[in-house]
Amino acid sequence: MSSAKSMEEGKKRVTEDSDERKVKNAKACITLIGEKIGKKLDVEFSLTDVKNQYREVKLPPNWKGFKTIIFNEREEGAHDTEKIAAFDFxxxxxxxxxxxxGADAWSLMYSSIPEKLQELHKEGYKLVIFTNESNIERWKNKRQQAIDSKLGRLDHFIKVVGVPIQVFIACGLGKNKEQIDDPFRKPKTGMWTILAEHLNSDIAIDMNQSFYVGDAAGRAGDHGDSDIKFAQAIGLKFYVPEEFFRS
Structure with missing residues (x-):
């Protein structure tokens, strides 16, 4: 065998070995991400466990409490469907x-939001908000204030955009030295499980048409990565708000 031919075959083997390592590394990375995020959670849900209050605080008529989440009942004009357009708040x-x-301490992030949400509603999407609000659990002496503030903002927002939206609020705390992660707090998928398995009229969700929009994407300057990990754990397409509402 000539020296030139030997060198060529040697380069080929090195390239093949390198490509194989890349594939193995990619698979390892995917596995690691899956292990960190975790699988979708199984959550036992019973109407007998749904309350008209959260802890000791009575909720407004259209809101209900279940374990460590608060959610609103279906509004007039809302429809359960296989297409879910989900958002952080x-x-x-x-x-x-x-x-x-305070209920009025908010403003629209983008002026295009009402029009965009109205278009999605007309296209047959069910609009859903998944939001974390640990102050409701943390502020034991000011829980009424925390609940009135959060629910008031959400009710006002829904009125401004002019379309029915189902809302899930995770009130539990994140993991610390004294407790494990709350199963409903993003990036845990408990809120999604309640929607998909119990509050969508047994309609299977089309994951190819559904998506989630959130600002916690793990970028420089973001306050975290809970939104993108939430979407990844569920298997939803993910967008950041500036990309979605300015396109």
């Missing part, structure tokens, strides 16, 4: 601040 649909409380 704070920093995605509404400009809010942890330093300000």
């Amino acid at each position: 704070d920093g995605c649909l509404a400009n809010t601040s942890v330093k300000r409380t």
